[in-house]
Amino acid sequence: MEMNCPVPFTDSDRILLGHGSGGRLTHRLIEHIFYPAFRNPLLEQGHDGSVFAVEKGLLAISTDSFVVDPVFFPGGNIGDLAVNGTVNDLACCGARPLYLTAGFIIEEGLPLSDLQKIVNSMKEAADNAGVYIVTGDTKVVERGKCDKIFINTSGIGIVAENINISPKNAREGDVIICSGPIGIHGITVLSTRESLGFETSLTSDTAALNGMITKLYTTVNEIHVLRDPTRGGLSSALNEIAQAAKVDIELNEASILIPDTVRAASEILGLDPLYIANEGVVIVILPEKYADKALEIMHRFDEGKDAAVIGRISSTGNGLVKMKTAYGGHRVISMLNSDQLPRIC
């Protein structure tokens, strides 16, 4: 009975519950959508998993689920977001990302053409980041039991020798570099939600940062912390680091790049850009004497061309993040305390 799911898929074909049954329709999805896009020798082993060789050393493993609403937004979709997100998490562990897994939870009725677009974006993002998607899983739930599609990516990467990057390593005298302007991904996604009734010219900053990050930690002698400030924004990431390392942080508001459109949209929405998710930004914390070298390297990359020192670890302390404002005063920047931004990633 091939009629449920002709090949090639047409725009009217939609995900059926049977596509998650583990039976014939699941296999058709694998054969006609997943394998053609992701094809690689590891994926084709036919196991419920993938077997690969490693050398003695350190590995990093990371996982992230993506539930962004809407699924498609200017500059990307849930597919490349899911690949870049886990690639960046691995890179921020000091790892060279190698292999990703992909777990799909799909709502009955999703157009197969949407799934195809998402899978194509995942493939392209994986190619750009130099990683393979080596195993996966597909579940389908009834209409109304999820929202179009959720994707989990997990991944592993190799941590090079002599790399010791950890949020606990931040220490007095370190400076904080931010790779670029903040708030762009979150405002892009919010602006796309129909109900908000405004549009901007922004496109998401979603990008794989592993190229730039690898260059950094293989060139600069000493990097203490790497972190991509996604959910919860710059502020939550810095609070996490300050608490993990038991240090206080002082930011300089004038050095933090906030695009005018992000600032304007944030004002309309009553949001603070410091709390808005970024998907193509990395924070680098390192001894001040290496800052110039790090900036010089980052400026060579498109995603780091606006990198700047935005603050410093002011002292050992209690995990306080303070900001010197444009008016010369100070304010405490706490961790995100609300649910202002659900489903940005």
Added chain:
Amino acid sequence: MEMNCPVPFTDSDRILLGHGSGGRLTHRLIEHIFYPAFRNPLLEQGHDGSVFAVEKGLLAISTDSFVVDPVFFPGGNIGDLAVNGTVNDLACCGARPLYLTAGFIIEEGLPLSDLQKIVNSMKEAADNAGVYIVTGDTKVVERGKCDKIFINTSGIGIVAENINISPKNAREGDVIICSGPIGIHGITVLSTRESLGFETSLTSDTAALNGMITKLYTTVNEIHVLRDPTRGGLSSALNEIAQAAKVDIELNEASILIPDTVRAASEILGLDPLYIANEGVVIVILPEKYADKALEIMHRFDEGKDAAVIGRISSTGNGLVKMKTAYGGHRVISMLNSDQLPRIC
């Protein structure tokens, strides 16, 4: 503002959108539910991932998302199911499972007490299987945008030297061992769904099989294929293997253990037990001369005490699975062709 989420949680506390924001509420969930349950040195690195040491060799990686409905069922819940599922997938790659990741997608409004129960079951299952949960992620979606909770587990394990297990390895002359009775998990879950209006005394067979499987492949000289017949049941798993290895399979109906309650419930529901999901069953395919040794080992384990030879690889061929029926005839067993059983795992 601690009032949203007092500690210790009480039964009236529920998941809020803010628990997925990456900010303060997310951290409270991590500190008060996830860390206390899963605590281990790798989890506590504070990265968006986990770094660990490996020796030179082969690793297996696997991923699975769980969307079972209902979340709690006799014999288990989505938590232990998610841990056991990935543990078993790794074991069926010939790997000793080591580390799991846990990705939660939670519906706003889920009682925190339910999350606590699920997390406790994951911890217990992880302990039983001898694995650690080393990193995780939590997303929250609005009410009505998922169904209570979905969990992704991904995992890695070490493949011992000289292990070469693959669905492609099945060959003429091999026998097929099934570790126990089939259909139990699927019928248990179906029987729990309120709308079906019947109950059975069954409890899910969800179990970690890695202990028995490791003993098998470290003791028996040659094992060609291992596979846990979950979604799609025994039939779909065997069809996959037959197609991957380009062999024909002949099953002997009289040797396949189907509990009376599974048989009775299947008749009422119009289902074939061969297509019903199992969560504590493994298929072992190996040369006939090693079958007695394998059975002797499996019979020592509770989850293998009813292990029996249920068929053989009859010839190289086109991937056909046939069954000799109790009446002496033959019928072709194809891959699951319908969506008869959504959200069993």
